[in-house]
Amino acid sequence: MxxxxxxxxxxxxxxxxxxxxxxxxxxxxxxxxxxxxxxxxxxxxxxxxxxxxxxxxxxxxxxxxxxxxxxxxxxxxxxxxxxxxxxxxxxxxALALPREVHIATLPAIAQLWLSPRLPALRAAAPEISVSITALEAPPNLKRSLHDLSLFPGTSGGRLVAEDALFPVCSPALAARLRQVEDLAGVPCLSDTAWDRDWEVWLAAAGAQVAVRGPVFSLYALAVEEAVNGAGVLIGHGPLVAGHLERGTLVAPFPRRVSLAAGFRLWSARPMQRGGAVERVAEFLAGQAKAA
Amino acid sequence: MxxxxxxxxxxxxxxxxxxxxxxxxxxxxxxxxxxxxxxxxxxxxxxxxxxxxxxxxxxxxxxxxxxxxxxxxxxxxxxxxxxxxxxxxxxxxALALPREVHIATLPAIAQLWLSPRLPALRAAAPEISVSITALEAPPNLKRSLHDLSLFPGTSGGRLVAEDALFPVCSPALAARLRQVEDLAGVPCLSDTAWDRDWEVWLAAAGAQVAVRGPVFSLYALAVEEAVNGAGVLIGHGPLVAGHLERGTLVAPFPRRVSLAAGFRLWSARPMQRGGAVERVAEFLAGQAKAA
DNA sequence: AGGCATGGCTTAACTTTCCTGACCCTAATT
DNA sequence: AATTAGGGTCAGGAAAGTTAAGCCATGCCT
CATH class of the missing domain: 1.10.10.10 (Winged helix-like DNA-binding domain superfamily/Winged helix DNA-binding domain)
Incomplete structure (x- = not known):
């Protein structure tokens, strides 16, 4: 040699x-x-x-x-x-640990969209171990160790959930809201990362209301507060769907603003046919139809 | 960002x-x-x-x-x-130092073939700075920092000098050698890296002589010793040509064994047209015709 | 067979290199 | 004038690499 x-x-x-x-x-x-x-x-x-x-x-x-x-x-x-x-x-x-799938996503999506679906995923593919990393920004897929990345985006990847904005709050609080202008009189919750949400929705609603209220760095916390009646949250459809179904949150106004940026799933590398990553991706993509 | x-x-x-x-x-x-x-x-x-x-x-x-x-x-x-x-x-x-060319070669080739040609190369391209690294084995050109590699080889690269084996010695010593069998009576110099040389030449000469003598780890040293009359060296044509011309060494026997492996020049990367590396390579290749 | 040397990987204490954390510096911004 | 943002610098400490000894099969030798 x-x-x-x-x-x-x-x-x-x-x-x-x-x-x-x-x-x-x-x-x-x-x-x-x-x-x-x-x-x-x-x-x-x-x-x-x-x-x-x-x-x-x-x-x-x-x-x-x-x-x-x-x-x-x-x-x-x-x-x-x-x-x-x-x-x-x-x-x-991937070769050493073929049954592990690493997903990177926003903290809010991890807690409010992904987490509720994990039991069904585990039931569908019990042998696959799914790890979720919450990141504030999408990772560089060519460098990171994640297999899948689920983030809001307008193009590319695969649409997993459409996103739409609309205020949500507890049913008790909703009873006090007759018209959009009433928002000025109640705390309006929002998230630091999505600080334009109220602005966008109010513009679409044609309202000139100055909304004010606590700002959270964790969207999931803001949702909890809204459930507890602390105020009106500017909701992202896929993230509050569970609470709306259960009735713990309601939408006091009918107007929904569809966002161009839906939740999209990117794969870091070409997926192996029939591999764990592809199966997880298929499951998540299937959620789009289910909703 | x-x-x-x-x-x-x-x-x-x-x-x-x-x-x-x-x-x-x-x-x-x-x-x-x-x-x-x-x-x-x-x-x-x-x-x-x-x-x-x-x-x-x-x-x-x-x-x-x-x-x-x-x-x-x-x-x-x-x-x-x-x-x-x-x-x-x-x-x-190469971009930072466009006038530097690094050549990797055998110590023997560096001292006995390349070195004598450097003055002409400097004269032809005074602005180019040529560095020579002596290595016992060819470097991995995809990894090393060398631009050119000059080593014995049978294929690939560009033939810069044919190689041939034949005994050489000082004129005084040659006078004592009438026939190949006389080699048994004088020290026969050789190089550790080329330890089959005598064997190859003797086989071609059809002689059954057991040659013995000092073995050098530096071929250039063996050449000096041969010049000084210390014995008969099994010479490589391109490496003793200078001494033969000057008469400081002579070939006592006419038989020359042409080797399949000549000195060949490899470029580590595609050469830039008109760049320093290409100019040096052209100069060295030109030595094939000159000889 | 027994014995011994050999080649190749591993382990452990020591040394050098690299990274941190706190500081300074400069220029643009408020 | 004060603040901020971005780089550079230096002493101290963590993580490389080194040296030297150890281990364990193989294979040679008598």
Missing amino acids: PVAPPPLTRLPLNALRAFEAAARTGAFTLAAAELGVTPGAVTAHVKALEERLGAALFERQARGVRLTALGLAAVEELTGAFDALAGAEARMR | PVAPPPLTRLPLNALRAFEAAARTGAFTLAAAELGVTPGAVTAHVKALEERLGAALFERQARGVRLTALGLAAVEELTGAFDALAGAEARMR
């Missing part, structure tokens, strides 16, 4: 990864956040790579950095290579 | 590289040698990767390791990804 001679200095993998992330995101701090390290580490890595090359990859500016021509020329190829590495690891994982 | 969420545990690049090298070479020790680390480090990396995956990548055997099906499935993709990374870095280097 011929042995290739040892490199004088082996390929600085971590430095290349740091540079790639910095170049792709456009900032050291963003790269550091993505990699889960501190900005100082990114600084050091990029500097090491620049010293190794004997040329600058970024122009340092007062605020932020900008890629040099050299840096720009290298990003694309590096991104592809790291995507390939991540893909290789994901495939190894 | 949307930031992809940080991975729970980022891709273990060094572990993947260690595994890839181990899988490709088939042994941890060979992988360690190629990476320039100790076997213990490879052991640790592979173990870490196996623990991360929750599955074995190698079957440990009394003597050596063997890839599992899982390991086998992953090698090819990883190899490709690391090749791409190395290629990306090499291209960055």
